Amino acid sequence: MYSKIAFSNVKKSIRDYTIYFLTLTFGIxxxxxxxxxxxxxxxxxxxxxxxxxxxxxxxIINWISVFVAVILGFLIIYANQFLMKRRHxxxxxxxxxxxxxxxxxxxxxxxTLLIGFFALIAGLIAGVFLSQGLAMLTAKMFAVQMKxxxxxxxxxxxxxxxxxxxxxxxxxxxxxxxxxxKYKLINLLNAAKKNQKTRLKxxxxxxxxxxxxxxxxxxxxxxxxxxxxxxxxxxFKMSIILGVIGTFLFFFSLSGFLLELAKRNKKFxxxxxxxxxLRQINSKITTTFVSMSMLCLMLFLAISAFATGxxxxxxxxxxxxxxxxxxxxxxxxxxxxYQDELQQKFVKKMNSLGLSIEEDAKETLPITVYQNGVFKQxxxxxxxxxxxxxxxxDYTKDYVKNLYEVPLTxxxxxxxxxxxxxxxxxxxTLKTDEYILNCNYANLIPTMEKTAKDKxxxxxxxxxxxxxxxxxxxTFMVAPVKTDMGTVVLNDNIIQTLKIDNSTLxxxxxxxxxxxxxxxxxxxxxxxxxxxxxxxxxxYSMAIxxxxxxxxxxxxxxIMTYIAIYIGLxxxxxxxxxxxxxxxxxxxxxxxxxxxxxxxxxxxxxxNRAIKAQIILYFCLPLSLALVHSYVGIKTASILISTLGxxxxxxxxxxxxxxxxxxxxxxMIATYIGSKNMLQEKR
Numbered sequence: 177m178y179s180k181i182a183f184s185n186v187k188k189s190i191r192d193y194t195i196y197f198l199t200l201t202f203g204i205x206x207x208x209x210x211x212x213x214x215x216x217x218x219x220x221x222x223x224x225x226x227x228x229x230x231x232x233x234x235x236i237i238n239w240i241s242v243f244v245a246v247i248l249g250f251l252i253i254y255a256n257q258f259l260m261k262r263r264h265x266x267x268x269x270x271x272x273x274x275x276x277x278x279x280x281x282x283x284x285x286x287x288t289l290l291i292g293f294f295a296l297i298a299g300l301i302a303g304v305f306l307s308q309g310l311a312m313l314t315a316k317m318f319a320v321q322m323k324x325x326x327x328x329x330x331x332x333x334x335x336x337x338x339x340x341x342x343x344x345x346x347x348x349x350x351x352x353x354x355x356x357x358k359y360k361l362i363n364l365l366n367a368a369k370k371n372q373k374t375r376l377k378x379x380x381x382x383x384x385x386x387x388x389x390x391x392x393x394x395x396x397x398x399x400x401x402x403x404x405x406x407x408x409x410x411x412f413k414m415s416i417i418l419g420v421i422g423t424f425l426f427f428f429s430l431s432g433f434l435l436e437l438a439k440r441n442k443k444f445x446x447x448x449x450x451x452x453x454l455r456q457i458n459s460k461i462t463t464t465f466v467s468m469s470m471l472c473l474m475l476f477l478a479i480s481a482f483a484t485g486x487x488x489x490x491x492x493x494x495x496x497x498x499x500x501x502x503x504x505x506x507x508x509x510x511x512x513x514y515q516d517e518l519q520q521k522f523v524k525k526m527n528s529l530g531l532s533i534e535e536d537a538k539e540t541l542p543i544t545v546y547q548n549g550v551f552k553q554x555x556x557x558x559x560x561x562x563x564x565x566x567x568x569x570d571y572t573k574d575y576v577k578n579l580y581e582v583p584l585t586x587x588x589x590x591x592x593x594x595x596x597x598x599x600x601x602x603x604x605t606l607k608t609d610e611y612i613l614n615c616n617y618a619n620l621i622p623t624m625e626k627t628a629k630d631k632x633x634x635x636x637x638x639x640x641x642x643x644x645x646x647x648x649x650x651t652f653m654v655a656p657v658k659t660d661m662g663t664v665v666l667n668d669n670i671i672q673t674l675k676i677d678n679s680t681l682x683x684x685x686x687x688x689x690x691x692x693x694x695x696x697x698x699x700x701x702x703x704x705x706x707x708x709x710x711x712x713x714x715x716y717s718m719a720i721x722x723x724x725x726x727x728x729x730x731x732x733x734x735i736m737t738y739i740a741i742y743i744g745l746x747x748x749x750x751x752x753x754x755x756x757x758x759x760x761x762x763x764x765x766x767x768x769x770x771x772x773x774x775x776x777x778x779x780x781x782x783x784n785r786a787i788k789a790q791i792i793l794y795f796c797l798p799l800s801l802a803l804v805h806s807y808v809g810i811k812t813a814s815i816l817i818s819t820l821g822x823x824x825x826x827x828x829x830x831x832x833x834x835x836x837x838x839x840x841x842x843x844m845i846a847t848y849i850g851s852k853n854m855l856q857e858k859r
Contacts, residue, residue, distance in 0.1 A: 195760070195846055196255045197295055199753040203248045203746070204299025208337045209307045210237050210742045212330035216311040229731030233738060240739065241340070244746050249344045251750045255757055256288065256348050257355075281356045285349050292345045300337060304329060314734065385429035392422030397808045402572060405816045419805070423472055426801060427465040464758060468798050471751045475802035475836075476809065478747035482832035483806070484813045485740020495658060496729055498616070498651050500722040501599045501684075502541065503691040504698065505654035507718040508681035518544060518681045525715040529705055533685065536694055541598050541684040543652050545663070546586040546676045554583035555675055558662050560634050561613070561627045568623040570815045576623070582661055584634075586676075587614075587652070588668045595652065598686070604665075610644040612665035616651055616658040619815065624662060634664065636674060641666070653682040654720050656728055695721035748836060752843035755798070756850075759791050763851040787851050795844050799836075 214234035217227060311328055396419035403411040508522055519542040523533050533540065548555040559580035566576040592612070593603040604612055611634065615624040628647040633640050648665075651658060687694040702719055773783055810829060 195753060195756050195843070195850065197291060198846075199255070199749055200252065200292070200295040201299040201302065202749055203251070204296055204337060204341060205303040205306060206742065206745055207241065207244065207248075207340065208300055208303030208330075208333050209310055210738065211241055211333035211336055212303070212307045212328070213237060213310070213314070213738070215328050215330035215333065216307075216314050226727055226731060229727070229735070233731075233735045236735065236739065237742065240742060241336075244742070245340045245344065247746055247750055249347065251753060252344055253348055253351060254754060256352065278353075281353045284352050284356065288345060288349055288352065292341070292348075296338065296341055300334065303337070304334075382429045385425050389422045389425035389429060392418045392425060396422060400808065400812055402574075403812075404572060404575065405812055406571075406575065420473070423801065423805075424465070424469045427468040427472070427798075430465075430797065467754065467758070471754060472798035472802045472805075474747045474751050475799055476805040478744045478751065479802060479806040479832055479836055480809050480813070481740045481744040481747070482835060483810045483828045485736050485744070496726060498649075499655050499658065500725050501595075501651065502654050502722070503687045504685040504695050504721045505719070506681075506683040506685075506716045507653070507720075508683070508715055509717045510678045510680045518542075518679070519683065522681060522683060522715045529714075531698060531701060533683075536687055536698075537685045538688045539598065539686050541591075541595050541686070542681055543587055543591040543595055543684070544679050544681050545652070546671060546674065546679045547583050548675055548677050554581070556584040556586075556636060558582045558584055561632060561662055562620075562623060565623045565626045565630075568626045570619050570622075579620075579661070585660075585663045586671055586674065587663055587665050588671050589665055590668050592650075592665050595684070596650065598684075601650075604645060604648075606644060606665070606667050608667060608670065609639075609641055611641045612645055612648055613643055614648040614650055614663045614665060615660055616649045617661045618658065620661055621647070621649065653684055654722055654725060656720075656725050692723055695723055699724075744832075744835075745839075748839050751798070752795075752840055755795050756843045756847040759794055759847050760850050762790075763787065784852060788848055791844055791847050791851065795840065795847075799840065 211234075214230065217230055307330070308328060396415045396417075399411040399415035399418070403409060403415065405412070506522070506526075508518065519540075523540070526533055557580060561584075562576055562579060566573040569576050571579075589604070589606055589612075592614075597603055606612065613624060613628055615621055625647045628643055628645070631643055633642050635641075651660070652663075698719070699721065705714075773786075774780070
């Protein structure tokens with residue numbers, strides 16, 4: 177009997193369950209898709225390095241999935257409370273007819289199981305099929321081929337999804353039972369007549385608090401822009417605290433402020449049903465300002481995750497050609513003072529370890545980077561190159577001033593020209609009183625370009641040198657990122673006269689034959705030497721190949737993109753679903769008000785327009801502030817991200833906004849249709 181009633185109730189209330197069911201299905205689908213990443217290895221041609229990246233991505237996503245499950249759990253409980261609220265009167269009638277609370281609880285338990293079961297089935301089916309597309313996307317992002325098109329099913333992800341959502345629904349059912357046990361019959365029957373309490377009635381206080389909220393948010397923006405996310409200092413902490421406080425105050429005071437503003441424009445206020453819509457919005461926001469503030473912050477995180485995640489992924493992939501001009505690079509350990517025979521010693525030592533560089537290399541291209549001291553103790557500093565040009569960097573003026581103390585590095589013209597010749601660039605010449613400036617660090621390039629344009633002179637040990645040529649942006653070795661803040665190229669004999677504390681050799685190699693295979697053989701041999709302990713007192717600190725840089729870049733890019741999409745989508749559907757459920761709940765509570773509007777002669781067209789305006793306003797208010805937060809956050813984060821490479825943040829933002837608007841508009845339309853149907857049922 178209970179099952180029959182529950183099934184009948186679900187069938188009868190299918191419109192009420194639509195948003196809940198679709199959100200739940202979408203969440204389950206996402207959960208399975210991203211947790212099935214590890215299983216995609218079966219159809220992808222991955223080497224060991226790429227497999228380790230896939231494993232790392234799988235581990236990260238598994239940990240994030242715990243957080244995602246908690247978020248979806250709260251969403252399901254919240255949605256379930258909305259559905260129960262819609263049926264207070266129905267449950268009251270059950271009790272009035274003689275049912276016990278445990279029997280009513282049993283009916284709801286069966287309903288919850290039915291909805292959960294069908295959503296789980298639909299979500300898993302969608303997830304299994306859509307994960308095949310994810311496998312193709314993974315292949316594209318890793319720049320690898322698929323072995324063959326093979327249907328991939330992840331048993332681990334399947335079981336994990338069922339387990340997580342089974343736990344969530346058990347908690348929901350327990351929560352429902354506790355809630356029903358506390359209900360009183362009189363409250364259930366009169367639930368529709370219960371008015372919400374308005375927390376802030378004084379319009380003057382609303383305006384004062386609104387101004388305070390804008391001040392808090394403005395100060396938070398100033399502090400985070402000053403900090404630039406370059407360190408977790410007091411400015412960073414205060415920007416977070418003031419941003420959160422400002423957001424809560426904004427929504428606490430917003431409805432009263434808007435209402436007071438609208439009242440001053442009587443033509444607008446008394447036009448159509450504007451008065452009714454504004455009063456409805458005022459009532460809802462004032463009583464739900466906490467949830468509105470939380471939703472705004474979650475939307476901010478969702479938009480920021482999409483934009484910065486995809487932007488960071490694209491920046492990792494940029495400049496790969498510049499970073500991989502050679503097949504292989506050895507990084508030697510830093511040596512004290514000058515080491516004129518460092519290359520020969522290095523090659524000889526590597527040969528003794530079974531690495532025949534002279535036999536395997538088509539050409540060896542060494543370049544030694546010289547330096548005097550570290551930071552404040554260094555003799556030659558970046559100060560003359562940066563001073564007076566701080567505004568040309570994306571960094572703040574104070575941060576650039578801190579870079580004054582960074583040591584200048586030097587390289588010999590002969591070695592520099594040998595590198596340039598190898599990559600097809602024109603060799604450069606210098607007189608005895610000239611130097612070349614090289615910099616490839618993204619955030620300092622505009623500053624250094626200005627330095628070169630200004631023909632900045634530098635003084636080394638009492639002798640002045642003038643700059644020749646425009647700024648050069650060469651990379652001296654195979655590397656995952658560009659890190660050269662400023663290197664001075666001088667004639668060899670002048671380098672020998674400088675007071676140098678240490679020198680580091682970068683030995684670049686272009687192999688004979690198949691470069692990829694030779695690099696792989698060297699990597700395997702070095703790993704074996706390390707494993708057997710034969711690399712003690714080795715002459716190098718690191719070795720990296722062109723292929724490794726590409727693999728690390730594509731792997732890191734894929735991880736960042738997937739995490740951004742996963743977190744962003746979950747946060748976005750959670751926010752949109754909660755806003756939709758709140759509006760449906762509000763309209764369900766105000767059915768009598770809409771009926772009264774029709775009784776006094778309001779046309780159905782005007783009522784529908786009022787519903788539409790209320791939904792659009794309610795959805796757009798948290799989104800509007802979230803977009804402003806995101807603009808400041810993304811702009812600031814892009815400065816940090818650009819240290820990894822050039823970034824087109826505008827493209828990432830546009831893509832993110834398209835996704836956000838598409839999902840948001842979809843939920844708004846669903847909410848409008850649901851609200852209209854709800855009111856038509858009661859006509």
